[in-house]
Amino acid sequence: MNIGTIELVSFKLCPYVQRSVITLLEKGVVFKRTDIDLANKPGWFLALSPTGKVPLLLIDNKDAIFESAVICEYLDEVTEGSLFPADPKLRALHRSWIEFGSQTLAAIGGYYSAKDEESFRHAEAQLRGRFEKLEDVIAGPYFSGADFMIVDAVYAPVFRYFDVFSTLVESDLFKGLAKVEAWRRRLAARQSVIDAVDVDFAQALIAFVIRKQSYLSHLLQSSVPA
Known part of the structure; x- marks a missing residue:
């Protein structure tokens, strides 16, 4: 077509x-x-x-x-093949978890914008709860099995935030969540995910968060090499 x-x-x-x-x-x-x-x-x-x-x-x-x-x-x-399941119920489930992914992105905004440690830890706990829910539904190696789907495309940017932040700040957000961690690594290695951002993405993201003057800003800034 x-x-x-x-x-x-x-x-x-x-x-x-x-x-x-x-x-x-x-x-x-x-x-x-x-x-x-x-x-x-x-x-x-x-x-x-x-x-x-x-x-x-x-x-x-x-x-x-x-x-x-x-x-x-x-x-x-409008293109050949599909990145959604053929079964209507499974397709609806994917759409539900896509919406959950969008809500998770909003929660990440609260995480990197939190102004003090108390609100930061609260946002961190909310995110941890979301990742725990994902741990219960992931089939592996991708969200619903061997095939990459649009739902996987939705979560790759979610995990990319923490791929960047973890280079400077330690976090237990994914500790003990073996399926989420494996999924996260599989997505990070996929060529389409790698090519979705410019080579300076990590640097630009860190600079963006530091400008927020949030609690995470100060953690990142104190860890950036002089």
């Missing part, structure tokens, strides 16, 4: 962009990526995006699809 000229409007640190890029790469779609500054959104972008958010999938320079879950499902539908 000819799906037209594809452009993904993005922000280099956005995890929702990452899941869209991973899906594009997994489906073998040729696309152009255009990064914008979310602090200074260009007028042409605001004219195309009703929400003012990234990612935005632009088809043939005119039709704009927004919201990452919608983008991923559209790409899956």
